[in-house]
Amino acid sequence: MRRRLVAGNWKMNLLRGEAVDLVRRIGDELAVTPASRTRVVLFPSFVLLDTVKTAFGGISGNGGLALGGQDLHPEDKGAHTGDVSGAQLADAGCRWALAGHSERRQNHGESDELVGRKVAAALRNGLSPIACVGETREERQSGRAFAVLERQTRAALAALAALVEQPDVDAALAYEPVWAIGTGETATPAIAQETHRFLRGLLAELLGAERAEALPILYGGSVTPANAPDLIAESDIDGFLVGGSALDPEKFLSIIRASG
Numbered sequence: 115m116r117r118r119l120v121a122g123n124w125k126m127n128l129l130r131g132e133a134v135d136l137v138r139r140i141g142d143e144l145a146v147t148p149a150s151r152t153r154v155v156l157f158p159s160f161v162l163l164d165t166v167k168t169a170f171g172g173i174s175g176n177g178g179l180a181l182g183g184q185d186l187h188p189e190d191k192g193a194h195t196g197d198v199s200g201a202q203l204a205d206a207g208c209r210w211a212l213a214g215h216s217e218r219r220q221n222h223g224e225s226d227e228l229v230g231r232k233v234a235a236a237l238r239n240g241l242s243p244i245a246c247v248g249e250t251r252e253e254r255q256s257g258r259a260f261a262v263l264e265r266q267t268r269a270a271l272a273a274l275a276a277l278v279e280q281p282d283v284d285a286a287l288a289y290e291p292v293w294a295i296g297t298g299e300t301a302t303p304a305i306a307q308e309t310h311r312f313l314r315g316l317l318a319e320l321l322g323a324e325r326a327e328a329l330p331i332l333y334g335g336s337v338t339p340a341n342a343p344d345l346i347a348e349s350d351i352d353g354f355l356v357g358g359s360a361l362d363p364e365k366f367l368s369i370i371r372a373s374g
């Protein structure tokens with residue numbers, strides 16, 4: 115059975131004191147009552163990584179929490195002002211890295227090809243990538259959603275093909291419809307399941323059936339305690355990439371609990 119994964123993407127939010135408070139509230143609760151089959155990863159902004167890592171140390175067994183970077187440069191070092199490399203993320207204690215979040219694609223013009231190189235950089239540095247894909251409202255309304263998702267997934271996962279030979283390496287795909295991110299509008303469970311099923315089929319083609327069955331596909335886009343139970347009940351939804359609700363410890367814990 116696929117292990118579930120819930121990721122909290124803090125985006126450009128929280129100051130150090132707020133971050134420590136949030137980590138403690140989530141971690142202390144999970145240390146007492148661990149999530150049974152769900153892994154939990156936090157994605158703070160780069161300047162908070164060290165603070166959050168230190169806060170983990172004050173929680174029994176880290177509360178089972180792991181750390182991830184919201185983005186990474188495709189190269190491991192060099193003259194790239196303002197960027198952070200996979201090597202630096204790993205050195206800062208990260209186990210995971212997001213690649214191709216739609217806010218990076220939109221705000222920073224990231225291409226499919228660049229996202230693929232970022233996934234490769236994560237794997238090269240021992241980080242588990244979460245490759246994000248998602249269509250815009252216009253693309254869904256004009257019937258092009260699956261074509262866009264296929265193009266994005268093929269590019270993002272070109273590097274993941276190596277995973278077939280490395281069954282122990284963790285990775286995940288996140289389906290995040292752009293029209294659902296931060297809008298309060300969520301994909302219905304039926305739409306999300308249909309899309310995840312499509313993505314699973316594509317993974318099988320790219321990575322083989324066995325690896326495709328084992329790879330978690332997360333849903334992201336206005337996930338809340340209210341809609342998480344119906345979404346996770348779908349057979350191809352294996353967890354969540356959570357933005358706004360991840361900043362509220364009660365809501366985030368409730369989404370983790372809903373995931374099992």
Ligand code: PGA
Nearest residue numbers: 295296335336356357358
């Ligand atoms: P949201 O963000 O939960 O605030 O919609 C999700 C994401 O961007 O990962």
